[in-house]
Amino acid sequence: MLRVGVKYCGGCNPEYDRVALVEQIKERLEGKVSFVLPESEDVDIILVVCGCKTACADLSSFRGIKIRAVTNREEGKKFIREIIEREVQINAKAEK
Amino acid sequence: MAMMTAEQYEESLEKLNLVVYMFGERVEDVVGNPIIRPSMKAVAKTYELAHRSEYEDIMTVVSHISGKKINRFTHIHQGTRDLLKKSKMGRLLGRETGCCFQRCVGMDALNALSIVTFDIDAKYPTGYYKRFLKYLEYVQENDLTCDGAMTDPKGDRGLPPHKQPDPDHFLRVVKERKDGIVVRGAKAHQTGAVNSHEVIVMPTLSMRKEDEDYAVSFALPSDAEGITYIMGRQSCDTRKLEGGNMDQGNLMFGGHEALVVFDDVFVPWDRVFMYKEYDFAGQLVEDFASYHRQSYACKVGVGDVLIGAAQTAAEYNGVARASHIKDKIIEMNHLNETLYCGCIACASEGHKEPSGTYCVNTLLANVHKQNVTRFPYEMARLAQDIAGGLMVTLPSEKDFRSPETAKWVEKYFKARPDVSTENRMRILRLIENITLGTAAVGYLTESMHGAGSPQAQRIMISRRANLPEKQRAAKKLCGIEE
Numbered sequence: 025m026l027r028v029g030v031k032y033c034g035g036c037n038p039e040y041d042r043v044a045l046v047e048q049i050k051e052r053l054e055g056k057v058s059f060v061l062p063e064s065e066d067v068d069i070i071l072v073v074c075g076c077k078t079a080c081a082d083l084s085s086f087r088g089i090k091i092r093a094v095t096n097r098e099e100g101k102k103f104i105r106e107i108i109e110r111e112v113q114i115n116a117k118a119e120k
Numbered sequence: 121m122a123m124m125t126a127e128q129y130e131e132s133l134e135k136l137n138l139v140v141y142m143f144g145e146r147v148e149d150v151v152g153n154p155i156i157r158p159s160m161k162a163v164a165k166t167y168e169l170a171h172r173s174e175y176e177d178i179m180t181v182v183s184h185i186s187g188k189k190i191n192r193f194t195h196i197h198q199g200t201r202d203l204l205k206k207s208k209m210g211r212l213l214g215r216e217t218g219c220c221f222q223r224c225v226g227m228d229a230l231n232a233l234s235i236v237t238f239d240i241d242a243k244y245p246t247g248y249y250k251r252f253l254k255y256l257e258y259v260q261e262n263d264l265t266c267d268g269a270m271t272d273p274k275g276d277r278g279l280p281p282h283k284q285p286d287p288d289h290f291l292r293v294v295k296e297r298k299d300g301i302v303v304r305g306a307k308a309h310q311t312g313a314v315n316s317h318e319v320i321v322m323p324t325l326s327m328r329k330e331d332e333d334y335a336v337s338f339a340l341p342s343d344a345e346g347i348t349y350i351m352g353r354q355s356c357d358t359r360k361l362e363g364g365n366m367d368q369g370n371l372m373f374g375g376h377e378a379l380v381v382f383d384d385v386f387v388p389w390d391r392v393f394m395y396k397e398y399d400f401a402g403q404l405v406e407d408f409a410s411y412h413r414q415s416y417a418c419k420v421g422v423g424d425v426l427i428g429a430a431q432t433a434a435e436y437n438g439v440a441r442a443s444h445i446k447d448k449i450i451e452m453n454h455l456n457e458t459l460y461c462g463c464i465a466c467a468s469e470g471h472k473e474p475s476g477t478y479c480v481n482t483l484l485a486n487v488h489k490q491n492v493t494r495f496p497y498e499m500a501r502l503a504q505d506i507a508g509g510l511m512v513t514l515p516s517e518k519d520f521r522s523p524e525t526a527k528w529v530e531k532y533f534k535a536r537p538d539v540s541t542e543n544r545m546r547i548l549r550l551i552e553n554i555t556l557g558t559a560a561v562g563y564l565t566e567s568m569h570g571a572g573s574p575q576a577q578r579i580m581i582s583r584r585a586n587l588p589e590k591q592r593a594a595k596k597l598c599g600i601e602e
Binding site: 030031032033035036037042043073080 | 173174175176177178179201204205208209211212215424
């Protein structure tokens with residue numbers, strides 16, 4: 025199962041509810057993704073949840089790890105779709 | 121312990137033995153006092169948010185001396201990124217508390233001392249910087265809140281410290297001992313003083329040789345023997361004693377100021393960071409002031425709350441669609457974001473000092489603070505315009521709850537049918553709180569005089585504006601050759 029670490033920006037002036045979006049993502053991807061602490065050693069993707077397009081989160085401790093940033097709700101939904109489609113493809117390959 | 125929780129912070133304050141007076145009486149339970157407690161809760165927010173993943177990118181940082189994760193309020197800025205995050209932290213906390221959260225002043229004192237102690241050592245064989253770093257490590261390791269105490273009572277403003285009729289009107293050294301110094305005097309308007317673990321004292325203005333006894337900087341535990349706190353009053357402060365949960369406006373948070381008296385207080389040498397190096401007093405004032413003028417980023421956060429309250433009041437009153445109301449809300453946003461521009465700009469244009477500490481751009485920090493002396497007043501005016509006169513003529517919550525009067529208050533202060541009278545009263549009370557109640561101390565008058573009164577910024581703008589370069593550009597374009 026894909027291991028995703030959630031890293032937030034600092035939330036100085038967010039344009040949407042970042043925590044609510046992450047809750048929605050976790051709910052929609054339950055059973056498909058394992059959410060772990062971002063500093064975990066075996067994390068596959070860092071999902072950076074930014075409150076605006078400035079996207080100023082400090083990512084210096086995640087060098088070499090795949091980063092996926094979202095800066096609004098729509099991008100969050102897109103991330104959900106990507107993960108679901110990824111799983112569909114993996115399952116299809118497995119069936120072949 | 122690298123970072124305290126909000127609960128641990130409150131417990132740590134309970135262990136202090138502060139001598140605090142308010143309304144002529146000694147306050148025995150400082151943490152539990154209903155007038156002081158909301159201000160403690162505002163500081164506690166700086167601890168709480170540091171433990172929440174959605175805020176830790178702003179609220180925490182890795183210490184450059186220990187390598188440990190620390191609360192940003194105890195950090196020494198290591199780059200413009202740190203300075204930017206400091207401005208953003210101010211907005212965040214201003215918005216989350218709707219008031220002054222009091223902890224920036226200690227951070228600014230630490231950063232200013234990290235520059236000046238280094239620079240004094242470069243000129244004199246004093247060893248202050250090493251001493252300061254040891255103190256900083258203690259502050260970071262214990263995640264302490266520090267009061268940065270600069271403003272002396274100042275007595276006759278036309279006279280320097282050594283010529284004052286009362287020599288204690290500026291804090292001074294009255295005795296030198298083998299193991300330290302004894303100081304006497306006071307610091308006025310000390311924001312968050314009784315919510316602090318430490319008090320960091322700095323001189324209040326540039327000094328000459330004759331004032332060398334006044335050129336002193338040191339840090340002490342806030343409950344050191346001989347320190348007394350006398351709480352300042354705030355408009356509407358006793359509403360917090362009335363019970364109920366409407367008339368205070370902001371139900372959770374507040375600020376406070378106090379007069380801090382040092383009555384022959386002993387300071388051990390390892391806590392002294394400036395001792396009679398009068399030629400560095402001005403630099404310490406200027407560096408601290410620059411950082412602290414940046415810190416007024418917090419007013420942008422409080423401005424966010426005021427804009428939100430004004431828009432809500434407009435909606436509750438049924439006038440949100442009126443073009444002039446929309447325009448006033450736009451104007452409030454314009455003013456607030458202009459303030460934000462200033463605190464972001466002075467941070468992004470910051471520079472590295474010889475000690476390695478990054479300092480804000482002094483000119484831009486002063487321009488930012490100069491704007492802060494004006495814009496919140498205009499925003500408050502617009503919010504009151506939008507809210508309507510009811511925000512100052514509303515009956516009390518007790519009348520709203522009373523069996524005899526509730527039906528009339530409910531009936532005649534109803535506006536839109538889908539909005540409860542209680543909610544309408546609550547939002548108007550919040551606007552009242554920020555624009556003329558307890559929070560107006562922080563949002564308005566502190567915006568005017570905190571971190572230096574308007575004229576202090578104008579002097580700095582004059583010094584840093586580089587007029588000759590502007591004249592050169594102008595003369596060149598119109599063919600003037602001199």
